[in-house]
Amino acid sequence: MRSIEWKDGRVRMIDQRRLPHEYVMVEFDDYRGVAQAIQEMYIRGAPAIGAAAGYGLALAAARSGAKTREALLSDLEEAAETLRRTRPTASNLFWALERMLRKARDEGLEDVGQIQEALVAEAVAIAFEDVEINKRMGEHGAGLISDGDKILTHCNAGALATVDYGTALAPIRVAHTQGKRIHVYVDETRPRLQGARLTAWELMREGIPLTLIADNAAGYFIQAGKVDIILVGADRMAANGDVANKIGTYQLAVIAKENGVPFYAVVPTPTIDLSLPSGAQIPIEERDASEVTHIGGQRIAPQGVPVANPAFDITPYRYLTAIITEHGVIHPPLEEGLRKAVQASRMVGGAS
């Protein structure tokens, strides 16, 4: 299963808003459609958003009517700006656009056709690398999971949040494949219910034992000693290890610490933003009130009620037991380890 792919010159993705009820693929042949799909959360999850942005820019290149290098670059800048404005928090969005634009400006590419071909290839490379990165994180992370462990996860950091395989779900998949008997507590993750709709669906497809719980019940099971390890994904991590992730992550981390349960963020290097010294600089997206007042089009709160709906929160680095990256598990002090991991990625390939 790929959450997103390039097929016959178009971008194909699962419309995740309709899961678990319907599994529907949608196709786009205009980058604006991809931008809208990101904004409206057909596709979500930082790595998947990054891949979508890459493919969006590939579409912009492939469909551009530009005759000159300069005109094409100008079209691409415009498309990148549209894609950049879709969602403010996920690091991978900006990382992928930057990487695509750098490729477009590559002086080795001589004409419009070469740039167009190179950008499609670069977007495909970003997507393929994402899957490889996730598998490596899965291997590193599985070493932290013991036979019999009960694992709690928040939101969906699975195949659907990436191109495939997942971030926080990658170690869970690997541990399951290794024959470790694990059980996963899945937070439903209000307001958009990514846990109930997406993570539960992914785990059930693979036969990984799970229990779905309300977000409010996480503390109950942690307090009862029924959670051995917590794994979450990340939307952006600052240089000091502060991490923006789905709203509710911060409180889970606090409860984990209070109860001595190890808490890991699974973070591919494109999610690490070394330009920000701390989480205080990470922009937090505020989403529409209707996500809280309505479920499936049905109103659940009084008409006119004032709502606040931050989509992410910041978990300070001190709550993290360690960070799982594709280059290995980073233990505190985190700052140096994060810098080295990002450097290692730059040496390997096109990563930031």
Place this chain on the structure above:
Amino acid sequence: MRSIEWKDGRVRMIDQRRLPHEYVMVEFDDYRGVAQAIQEMYIRGAPAIGAAAGYGLALAAARSGAKTREALLSDLEEAAETLRRTRPTASNLFWALERMLRKARDEGLEDVGQIQEALVAEAVAIAFEDVEINKRMGEHGAGLISDGDKILTHCNAGALATVDYGTALAPIRVAHTQGKRIHVYVDETRPRLQGARLTAWELMREGIPLTLIADNAAGYFIQAGKVDIILVGADRMAANGDVANKIGTYQLAVIAKENGVPFYAVVPTPTIDLSLPSGAQIPIEERDASEVTHIGGQRIAPQGVPVANPAFDITPYRYLTAIITEHGVIHPPLEEGLRKAVQASRMVGGAS
């Protein structure tokens, strides 16, 4: 507004399941209907459940065809057993039934007619006392709220959770009436959304400024310094101050402690169960999986997903800044203060 009342020999209550969309009163003339209404949460909240149980037993008495004292007492024992089995956690349910049965066995009551009349009067007294208790808690609690305070509350511990006025919402009402400029953050409170459906509705009716948030966002606002004080109700409090309350209360208390935000439980003495040394002995109700998998009859999670749905959790006493009772604010050490408060209630009236 009364959540429940005795009218023309029947029990009338708001069907809270239909709020905030419809304000519908339902009437019962059989205690079995009242028992079902408690179980299916037409009425909920420990004090309101206690009042409903009292009225249920009054109905059982009034409608009994018994010709002798013994036959009536036997009918009442049977009715009490049915009512007792509706919900396991709320202390007030057992407290009210015990008080009603004690009244029924009163040797001063000579015949069936006298007992029937006395039981209706006792149920009405329980309901009236509840409102008085709440107003007193409101006065005591308002002293802890300063002008400009931002207050967070969980679930619904308002007029609807009691006969009127509320427990956790009582100090908020009084502070508002005193002219203090307050703002209330209301957790939506999955799975049954009592915050979004009931607390938001109550506060809007009274013009008290509020913001509705997902349960996951509570930590975000606490961490951001936007919450000055947290007030919650209680379903049962053990002798040491451990408190069972709506699922999610425990994790709120942990986050409050981590951030130095005072955390108060507002607890009328009928909710205090001195027979239990600690929260470990409080039974936690497990409710139907459909509360998590469905919202408003609409499925939100994959078919067949395993679910755990504990309705309450236990917050250990050490997380409580203080307890607000009708006899005043109890500061640690809590155990002695709780014992004195319950003793004071016994001296005042019929309370346990």
